[in-house]
Amino acid sequence: MVEYTVGELMCVVAARQLEDNKSVAVGTGLPMAAAMLAQQTHAHNLLIAFEAGGVAPQLPTLPISVGDSRTIHRALMATTLVDIMDIISRGYVDYAFLGGAQIDKFGNLNSTMIGTDHSKPTVRFPGSGGANDFASLAWETMIIMDRHSSRRFVKKVDFITSPGYLDGPGSREEWGLFPGTGPSRVITDLCLFDFHPKTKIMRLIKTHPGVTVDDIKKSTGFEFEIAEKVGTNPPPTKEDLRIIHEIIDPNGIIFPKK
Amino acid sequence: MELIFEGKGENLCKTTPMDAREFAKKKSRAMIDKRMPLQEAVKKFVLDGEYLAIGGFGHIRIPMATIYEIVRQRKKNLTVAGHTAVQDIDVLMAGRCVSGVEIAYVVGFELRGLSGVQRRQFESGEVKMTDYTNGSMSFRLRAGVQGIPFIPVNVILGTDTMRNGPGKVVKCPFTGKKVLLLPSLNPDILIMHAHRADKYGNCQIDGHIVKDDLQARASKKIIVTCEELVDTEVIRSKPQQTVVPFFMVDAVIEQKWGSHPGNMPYKYYFDNKFTEDYLTAGREEDLTVIDKWLDEWVYNLDDFNQYLNKLGETRLKKLVDLEFLRGGK
Numbered sequence: 001m002v003e004y005t006v007g008e009l010m011c012v013v014a015a016r017q018l019e020d021n022k023s024v025a026v027g028t029g030l031p032m033a034a035a036m037l038a039q040q041t042h043a044h045n046l047l048i049a050f051e052a053g054g055v056a057p058q059l060p061t062l063p064i065s066v067g068d069s070r071t072i073h074r075a076l077m078a079t080t081l082v083d084i085m086d087i088i089s090r091g092y093v094d095y096a097f098l099g100g101a102q103i104d105k106f107g108n109l110n111s112t113m114i115g116t117d118h119s120k121p122t123v124r125f126p127g128s129g130g131a132n133d134f135a136s137l138a139w140e141t142m143i144i145m146d147r148h149s150s151r152r153f154v155k156k157v158d159f160i161t162s163p164g165y166l167d168g169p170g171s172r173e174e175w176g177l178f179p180g181t182g183p184s185r186v187i188t189d190l191c192l193f194d195f196h197p198k199t200k201i202m203r204l205i206k207t208h209p210g211v212t213v214d215d216i217k218k219s220t221g222f223e224f225e226i227a228e229k230v231g232t233n234p235p236p237t238k239e240d241l242r243i244i245h246e247i248i249d250p251n252g253i254i255f256p257k258k
Numbered sequence: 259m260e261l262i263f264e265g266k267g268e269n270l271c272k273t274t275p276m277d278a279r280e281f282a283k284k285k286s287r288a289m290i291d292k293r294m295p296l297q298e299a300v301k302k303f304v305l306d307g308e309y310l311a312i313g314g315f316g317h318i319r320i321p322m323a324t325i326y327e328i329v330r331q332r333k334k335n336l337t338v339a340g341h342t343a344v345q346d347i348d349v350l351m352a353g354r355c356v357s358g359v360e361i362a363y364v365v366g367f368e369l370r371g372l373s374g375v376q377r378r379q380f381e382s383g384e385v386k387m388t389d390y391t392n393g394s395m396s397f398r399l400r401a402g403v404q405g406i407p408f409i410p411v412n413v414i415l416g417t418d419t420m421r422n423g424p425g426k427v428v429k430c431p432f433t434g435k436k437v438l439l440l441p442s443l444n445p446d447i448l449i450m451h452a453h454r455a456d457k458y459g460n461c462q463i464d465g466h467i468v469k470d471d472l473q474a475r476a477s478k479k480i481i482v483t484c485e486e487l488v489d490t491e492v493i494r495s496k497p498q499q500t501v502v503p504f505f506m507v508d509a510v511i512e513q514k515w516g517s518h519p520g521n522m523p524y525k526y527y528f529d530n531k532f533t534e535d536y537l538t539a540g541r542e543e544d545l546t547v548i549d550k551w552l553d554e555w556v557y558n559l560d561d562f563n564q565y566l567n568k569l570g571e572t573r574l575k576k577l578v579d580l581e582f583l584r585g586g587k
Binding site for chain 1: 314315316341342344363364365366370376389390392394397412416418419435437438466467469521523524528581583
């Protein structure tokens with residue numbers, strides 16, 4: 001059996017959600033690694049765009065920052081931030097790939113603060129960056145959340161930084177966001193969710209190997225939907241791990257070397 | 259237009275598109291040699307209490323030489339436009355130059371972790387902030403350039419970023435659809451770092467422009483530092499690469515390595531060790547630690563060239579190798 005870490009598994013599961021011939025707008029960290037892995041495995045034509053202006057680079061290795069030189073390495077276009085936002089607005093970007101500190105059952109994401117008073121947060125996080133723009137404008141939002149627990153998967157997030165389905169079905173459209181957009185997947189260190197097409201509530205579709213539905217219930221602060229057949233995510237292959245460690249992150253920035 | 263919702267946030271930019279336009283009227287259109295020492299440029303053009311915009315993107319192509327000079331001159335009460343406010347704004351905050359930030363991204367240094375300086379100053383309320391997004395900050399600049407007081411956008415809607423921001427939701431008079439109106443943005447001063455410029459201020463950038471083009475057009479004054487000062491003939495041979503034309507620019511300074519420890523695409527990569535040492539100093543609750551860092555790297559040095567000497571040639575050359583992926587990834 002291939003040995004792997006939960007981080008590697010999340011990266012692989014996330015990568016598998018990205019279809020070939022589609023486009024993704026990504027930030028740093030795990031989402032970027034997942035997009036790179038998808039490109040190296042099943043989705044050779046996956047178009048990657050970075051908010052600082054890099055379009056379709058041939059990423060030599062994991063960028064440290066969403067604007068660094070790697071994000072325009074042998075790129076097809078190096079443009080402006082607002083041009084990337086316009087490209088997403090125009091409907092050319094299929095997936096936005098995001099993370100956050102807290103998430104609720106409708107996929108609303110908090111990356112701004114813990115606390116009740118915005119002017120005096122208990123803990124201040126980075127905020128939106130381009131996340132709200134991505135989640136508002138891209139066709140689908142994919143979300144990666146590690147440390148799946150009831151402190152992070154909460155009934156009500158302290159602050160909605162980026163829109164999921166807001167108050168539920170129809171709420172995005174009601175506020176004027178583009179129709180037919182919203183979160184489509186949540187990848188955690190325990191499982192994989194999609195969203196119920198009617199209720200727009202997070203729906204468990206696959207667990208990670210060795211994780212039970214009960215484990216996930218105990219670690220989630222809200223009631224989620226459960227698919228009729230809950231599958232199991234296949235573990236990373238040897239080839240997945242080789243690509244992750246040799247090509248994507250040879251310096252062990254997000255996947256520590258063994 | 260029917261007003262549906264009003265956010266409770268404050269618009270920290272007091273300069274209007276009309277002010278910016280009036281300011282432009284007074285600037286000379288002549289090809290004037292605008293070279294001057296960086297000290298003089300900062301003294302003359304960056305004034306206490308002004309609204310500052312910074313070129314590049316957090317760690318990339320940031321005008322660090324100018325930022326250190328602003329700290330050295332102990333400028334006060336600046337309000338800063340922070341698309342992705344990372345090392346650039348962090349150093350200004352460590353030097354207590356900042357009273358407000360309009361931000362999309364703060365506190366974090368991306369994969370490098372959180373900043374102690376920013377957390378302390380934001381969490382205590384010492385520095386005011388208004389939350390935006392990267393897209394919306396650029397949309398606001400676009401309005402500032404167009405000379406319109408606000409711009410309708412279709413991001414931020416329905417979120418707490420909207421509730422705590424200064425935007426107002428209205429019904430579109432044509433379609434009845436909700437849109438969010440955000441105030442335009444015209445910074446008083448832009449500091450930016452380009453790959454090359456001529457003495458008149460024509461600037462060219464290699465690689466992604468990020469938002470320097472919009473910021474230049476929206477801002478009243480511009481200080482440009484560049485890796486290389488070139489003859490105007492070089493600019494004329496590739497005019498399509500000119501991002502900022504001379505008549506917008508107020509000061510030009512040749513400053514090699516001017517983005518250190520930032521990444522200058524096609525020139526040098528990040529000095530990660532430097533940034534990490536800085537972050538570590540900033541995370542100490544004992545504020546004398548970061549003050550000592552500032553003494554060592556800013557206050558006790560006369561200028562950026564002394565800073566470069568202190569870094570040493572070997573260290574800087576390594577960053578060139580890293581940029582071009584020499585010696586492994």
